[in-house]
Amino acid sequence: MSAATSTSAPVTVLTSGRLPRYIEPVVLGVTAVVLAVVMLVVTQGFNWALWLVLTAVVYMIAIGIGSSIVEGRRKAVDRIVRALVTCAFVLAVAPLISTLWTVVTQGMSMFNPSFIFGVGGNQFNPDTLEVAYTPGAWQAVVGTLIITGIAAAMAVPIGILAAVYLTEYALPNNPLRRAITFLVDVMTGIPSIVAGLFAFSLFALLIGPKAFSGFSASVALAVLMIPIVVRSTEEMIRLVPADLREASLALGVPRSTTIIKVVLRTALSGIVTGVVLAVARVVGETAPIFIAASFTDNFNANPFDGAMQTLPVMAYTSYSFPGTDIAASQAQAWGAALLLVVLVVIFNLIARIVAMVFAPKTR
CATH class of the missing domain: 1.10.3720.10 (MetI-like)
Structure with a gap:
């Protein structure tokens, strides 16, 4: 009697599936390549801003769906929020990097002793x-x-x-x-x-x-x-x-x-x-x-x-x-x-x- 009761008791699973550690860069890379090919084929051109925005949106959708299926809702929300924070960081740093790159590339030709120490x-x-x-x-x-x-x-x-x-x-x-x-x-x-x-x-x-x-x-x-x-x-x-x-x-x-x-x-x-x-x-x-x-x-x-x-x-x-x-x-x-x-x-x-x-x- 006790054996039958023990075998019929529900089993609580405390762990869930986990995606591989390298899944995020792989999904991001595949998304970027696929969208770049699609843009080149459909529009016969390439728009960097549109490509970056579409890559971020499609990546978050793909990683959210995949994580929710394998790991559950909480982990999927965590991955999506992490992606949003990363996008915000990139948007904040991009103008700084662009400005520094422009100044360095334009001014490097004048960066010499004759210019610095000359009147x-x-x-x-x-x-x-x-x-x-x-x-x-x-x-x-x-x-x-x-x-x-x-x-x-x-x-x-x-x-x-x-x-x-x-x-x-x-x-x-x-x-x-x-x-x-x-x-x-x-x-x-x-x-x-x-x-x-x-x-x-x-x-x-x-x-x-x-x-x-x-x-x-x-x-x-x-x-x-x-x-x-x-x-x-x-x-x-x-x-x-x-x-x-x-x-x-x-x-x-x-x-x-x-x-x-x-x-x-x-x-x-x-x-x-x-x-x-x-x-x-x-x-x-x-x-x-x-x-x-x-x-x-x-x-x-x-x-x-x-x-x-x-x-x-x-x-x-x-x-x-x-x-x-x-x-x-x-x-x-x-x-x-x-x-x-x-x-x-x-x-x-x-x-x-x-x-x-x-x-x-x-x-």
């Missing part, structure tokens, strides 16, 4: 009595480094001190704290051209109508950098455990020394990373520098006298206002754009290295 401009040839335009970006490289360096020297101390006040001294209900937080939020969203107009108007009132200078552009960039430095430093300081502060204060260490020796030193990795990323953010600004410092083909390393050239402004002016040799001007624009990309990449690498070196665990 561009019109040169008169006494033998042929012709004026030739020679591309060169050294004046723009020097101007970019000088203007950005002065802006960082002004913005970093102000931003760090403001963040220290907001996190270590001001109470949550302090009216001044609320006002500073509100102003920082407003400054974070202002257009960059407004900062350029502010700097130019300020120096026009102090100096005169022709107030173009590298220092004026540095003030404009500092206005854009300060809220970024404040926000990043504030978040890094808040991550420092309160136990470290309490232990230092319990030992009789003054509050100022605790902030300098304990809080800022613990958060140094994140603070430096935020500062470098803020510099990388403003180094590519065009509008404020174009308004405040103008542009010139002459080499000028004095930020307090006359117009200065920068890489983003050089790229803009060479492409929008080409000289007599249009091909040379456009080549210079792409070369300046590639140099700017390389400079931003270097700043980001410096930020990563600094974050690893000054991290509390590695230090």
